[in-house]
Amino acid sequence: MDLTSASNLLSNNVKILKSEASKTAYQGVLIAISSILIATCLVSFYVNNSISLENLWTAQKNNIALWILDVIPFVFGIWGQHSSSIMAYQAGALIFDQTQELRNRTIDLEKHTNHVSTHDLLTDLPNRALFYDRVARAIASANPHNSQLSILLIEIENFKDVYDTLGRNSSDHILKQISIRLQGASAESDSVAKIDGNVFGILISNSADLSEAEQLAKHIQKAMEAPFVIDRLQVGMHANIGIVHFPGHGEDVDTLVQKAGVALHIAQKSAKGYALYELSFDKHTPLRLTLMSELRRAIEKNDLALFYQPKVSIQTNELYGAEALARWNHPTHGFIAPDEFIPMAERTRMIKQLTQWVLKRAFRDCATWHEQGIDIKISVNLSTRDLHDPDLPDLIAGIAAATGIKPEWIILEITESAVMNEPENALAIINRLHDMGYQFSIDDFGTGYSSLAYLKRLPLAELKIDKSFVMDLMNSENDVAIVKAIINLAHNLGLYVTAEGVETNAILEKLKEYNCDIAQGYYLSKPLPVTEFNNWVKKSKAPACPALKSNTLISGAMEKYQSEISR
Structure with a gap:
């Protein structure tokens, strides 16, 4: 006025x-x-x-x-x-x-x-809204000049532990100290922002050298080394840092911050404590979101396929059984690897439907083979979520009754990590299925928790050596020692041993020398659809397995193996 x-x-x-x-x-x-x-x-x-x-x-x-x-x-x-x-x-x-x-x-x-x-009330730093606005302005300013900028997301890893131990007042005081240190480490103090409770952001605008962001990450890590003093108590704080660059990793604020979050997640597992975003890090692309919904439709419409990989007796060269493996040939994106869509099913709780689909197909095929006089055991994989589903035994009982299979024809494969996740619940499900007559195999043995305390409590019939120990058997003395130890351990527990990843005849001969029972791998056969698997069985010699003398299927092969082990 x-x-x-x-x-x-x-x-x-x-x-x-x-x-x-x-x-x-x-x-x-x-x-x-x-x-x-x-x-x-x-x-x-x-x-x-x-x-x-x-x-x-x-x-x-x-x-x-x-x-x-x-x-x-x-x-x-x-x-x-x-x-x-x-x-x-x-x-x-x-x-x-x-x-x-x-x-x-x-x-x-x-x-x-x-x-x-x-602004954040506690630290008086710019908050998420202002930080996003400044990044958007920096991008708008950088575009006409083809400039580069970088974003760092900093998460205080052990902040929750400090909060739970010292309380709110002390943890707030630490956050204030952290904000001061971050402003001191950054060349532009006003570029530091508090994004969330224990997450900070730093914008490096008009960056001439993209390595400047990694240098700043190192400075921040060094700044965090000095202990924080709270009420005469020295507290060590640890920071994880995710880094992204504009325009290489994205051209808008949301994309850059989202990918910085992905890099931050990788940094949590990194020894350096910081990580620069890479495309291989991101498991949450729009394609994956699309695949999640399409996987559900593929299961409902029976668009998946079940392949079988033969398992052969090493000592007799006879077919012992096969492992059922789900495959997805997407009409648009082509072959989708199991390592991609199975974890996706576990994350989205579709694993129950996927397991049900696999069990129905595998049990039906197994019943057909036994009707034809082909006496083999079919191995079916169970996920971690399956072992914590109290309805699983009833589901399997219903499918078995509908298909007419006998429990002794089926081996249910489980992993060590699946058992160790809430072991008591998993053991209860496993024991129920064992009482129904189903046998169990520990898959990928040696790569999980390897808890012998729980291993001895499991009603197992088979132990599978992970292919990571088998494939380099001819070149690694350590792998030789591990494979021998696993075979001896399994035999002492009265279990069969299956070696995965048998890629050469030399490996097969080594396993025979170590008294391994069963082999599985590309040297014998790759996973095959039902029609090709039937053709493989009918041939007098399997083309992928020159060492296989006969494809005669021995009825009661399990009993023979048990007698061999007992001797």
Whole structure:
């Protein structure tokens, strides 16, 4: 508000207040005149015992007190006017001052509200909204000049432990110290922001060298090395940092921050504590989101395929069984690897439907082969979620009844990690299925938790050596020692041993030398669809397995193996 406007406002307020005060003054004068008339009438009546104009005039002329009383209304009126003018001006000025103060307070409140909406209350750093806005502005500024910028997301890894141990006040104090250290480590202190509870962000704009971001990450790690002192207690804090670059990793704020979050997740597992985003890190691309919904439809429409990889007795060269493996040939994206869609099914809780589909197909095919006189065992994989599904035994019982298979024809493959995740619940499911007659195999042995305490409690029939130990058997003494130890351990526990990843005849001969029972791998055969698997069985010699002398299927092969192990 300018000076002229303020003067006009004050003048108007004074006029309004003065007119109100003048009305009151006039009322006072009228009351005073009325009092004089009443007093004159009383004097006239008291002196002359009557009230007349002549007596009133005589009273006024002869009574000095009435003279003085006559003057009072004029004095009161003049003084009232003067006082009302002063009071009106003062009141107007007071109202103006209070109005201006209120307006200033309103402006300050608006500024504070705007600041709070864009800054973190605890650290006074820019919050997520302001950080995103600054990144968007930096991108808009960088585009015309083909400039580069970088974003760092910093997460305080052990902050929750500190919060749970020391409480809110101490953890808040640590966050303040961390924010100060980050501002000190960054060349531009205003580029640091607090994104979330224990997550900070740093924007490096107009970066001439993309390695500057990694250098800053190292400076931050070094800044965090000094302990934080809280109530005489020294606390060590650890930071993980995800790094992305514009425009290489994205061209908008949301994409850059999302990919920085992916890099941050990788940094949590990195020894360096920081990671630069790579495309291979990201498991949450739009394609994957599409595949999640399409996988459900593929299961419902029976668009998946079940392949079988033969398992051959090493000592007799006879077919022992086959492992059922789900395959997905997408009509648009082609072959989708099991390592991609099976974890996807586990994350989206579709694994139950996928397992049910595999069990139905595998049990049906197994029943068909046994009707044809082909006495083999079919191995079916169970996931971690399957082993914690209390309905699994009933589901398998229903499928078995519908397909007409016998439990001894099936081997259910489980992993060590699946058992070790809530082991008591998993053991309860496993024991129920074992009581129904199903046998179990530990898959990928040696790559999980390898808890012998739980291994001895499992009702196992088979132990499978992971292919990572088998494929380099001819070149690694360590792998030789591991394979021998696993075979001896399994035989001492009364279990068969299956070696996965048999790629050459030399490996097959080595396994035979170590008394391994069963081989599985590309040297024998790759996974085959049902028709090709049937053709493989019918041939007198399997083309992928020159060492296989005969494809004669031995009925009761399991009993023979058990007698061999017992000897």
